[in-house]
Amino acid sequence: MKYLSGIELIKKAEKGGYAVPAFCAWNAEIMNVILKTAAEVHSPVIVMQGPSEFLLLSPVETAAIARALVKLYDVTAALHYDHGDSLSVLNTCLDAGFTSVMLDYSTRPYQENVNALKEAVLVAKRFHAAVEGELGAVGKVDDAVKEGSKHDELTDPRKAREYVEQTGVDMLAVSIGNKHGMYTTLPKFDFHRLQEIHESVPIPLVLHGGSTTPEPDIKRSVDLGIRKINLASELVACVRESLKQQWTEGKNTWLPVALAEATKCLPTIIRRWMKMAGSEGMA
Numbered sequence: 001m002k003y004l005s006g007i008e009l010i011k012k013a014e015k016g017g018y019a020v021p022a023f024c025a026w027n028a029e030i031m032n033v034i035l036k037t038a039a040e041v042h043s044p045v046i047v048m049q050g051p052s053e054f055l056l057l058s059p060v061e062t063a064a065i066a067r068a069l070v071k072l073y074d075v076t077a078a079l080h081y082d083h084g085d086s087l088s089v090l091n092t093c094l095d096a097g098f099t100s101v102m103l104d105y106s107t108r109p110y111q112e113n114v115n116a117l118k119e120a121v122l123v124a125k126r127f128h129a130a131v132e133g134e135l136g137a138v139g140k141v142d143d144a145v146k147e148g149s150k151h152d153e154l155t156d157p158r159k160a161r162e163y164v165e166q167t168g169v170d171m172l173a174v175s176i177g178n179k180h181g182m183y184t185t186l187p188k189f190d191f192h193r194l195q196e197i198h199e200s201v202p203i204p205l206v207l208h209g210g211s212t213t214p215e216p217d218i219k220r221s222v223d224l225g226i227r228k229i230n231l232a233s234e235l236v237a238c239v240r241e242s243l244k245q246q247w248t249e250g251k252n253t254w255l256p257v258a259l260a261e262a263t264k265c266l267p268t269i270i271r272r273w274m275k276m277a278g279s280e281g282m283a
Contacts, residue, residue: 001070001071001073001074001075001076001077002067002070002071003066003067003070003077003078003079003097003099004076004077004078004099005078005099005100005128005129005130006046006078006080006099006100006129006130006132006170006171007100007128007129007130007170008078009044009046009076009077009078010130010170010171010204010227010228011204012044012282013044013204013227013228013279013282014204014227016278016282017222017223017278018222018227018277018278018279018282019207019221019222019226019227019228019229019277019278019279020044020045020046020078020227020228020229020277020279021043021045021046021210021228021229021231021270021273021274021277021279022045022046022047022048022080022082022228022229022230022231023045023046023047023048023231023232023235023270023273024048024049024050024053024082024230024231024232024235024236025047025048025049025053025066026049026052026053026056026057026236027056027057028057028065028069029259029263030235030239030263030266031047031065031066031069032069033263033266033267033270034047034266034270035047035069035070035072035073035075035077036072036073036267037266037267037270037271037274038073038075038076038077038270038274038283039073039074039075039283041271041274041280041281042280042281042282042283043076043274043279043280043281043282043283044076044077044078044279044282044283045075045076045077045078045274045279046077046078046079046080046100046228047066047077047078047079047080048079048080048081048082048230049062049080049081049082050081050082050083050084050102051083051084051085051086051089054089059081059089059092059093059096059098060092060096062079062096063079063093063096063097063098064096066079066097067097075283076283078099078100078130079097079098079099079100080098080099080100080101080102080132081093081098081100081101081102082102082230083102083104084101084102084103084104085103085104087103087116087119087120087123090103090120090123091123094123094124094126094127094129098129099127099128099129099130100129100130100131100132101120101124101129101130101131101132102131102132102133102134102173103116103117103120103131103132103133104133104134104173105117105133105134106133106134106135106136106137106138106153106173106175107137110159110163113133113135113163114163114166114167117131117133117167117168117169118166118167118168120133121167121168121169130170130171131168131169131170131171132169132170132171132172132173132206132228133163133167133169133171133172133173134172134173134174134175134206134208135155135156135159135160135163135172135173135174135175136153136154136155136156136174136175137153137175138173138175138178138179138180138208138209153175154175154176154177154190154193155174155175155176155193155197157193157196157197157199157200157201158200160172160174160197160200160201161200161201164201164202164203169203170203170204171203171204171205171206171227171228172197172201172203172204172205172206173205173206173207173208174194174197174205174206174207176189176190176191176193176194176197177189177190178207178208178209178210178213179209180208180209180232180233186214187213187214187217189217189220189221191220191221191224194221194224194225194226195224197225198224198225201225204225204226204227204228205224205225205226205227205228206226206227206228206229206230207221207226207228207229207230208230209230210229210230210231210273211231211232211233211234211237212233212234215276218276218277219276219278222277222278229273229277231273234269234273235266235269235270238262238265238266238269239262239263239265239266242261242262242264242265243258243259243262246258246261246262
């Protein structure tokens, strides 16, 4: 198989009334687990990396590994550049083979956000790739999280329609009370705001900060137009906690053995999210 345009996956999700989970894949092993699990449950999936993950593997290296792994599975997948902070890196990702990109200028002045995303859309069209923008700012639970702004700014439904019309983005990430990271208290989503955005914006919506969100909130969000759900912290936490436990107990000091043990928890998380998002069996 090969990576499809993010547009293809999301438009099919729009018609089917479900969301496509997008999982952070910071190395080849994690990417392999994500693709293998998606193939097993026949779910479309988005594999994503961003600036923090590129400290391990560059965009070019990531794309090369991703292309090699996707050939092993009968899977419907897209390769996504998440929370991009540079048009230059976005161009590099598209040249390398990414099929979906996000340029996150949500914390910058509105017009700068619009102008940058217009340029991103023009570039991505040459590659038939999807473009995601963000209006409003999705905060973060704590400073341990790399993504997200220090302060939340909820998405204005009226401004959202204007933003989509001016930029031409394919997907819009929204801020409705969601945060990046593992929630320490239950989130309070503004579903009325989400409904207003869904009714005023003619494109699929994206929920960042999916990790540990209660299932009823996820299902309601999908009913109100969320078609892509970003997930990172749950995957990171399960691997990190396994490694801490193994090494605290003096087990598996040989790193490959420890990593193999630590990744055993991932398929359960991935399958659970595919079921909650409604994507299971939709590939």
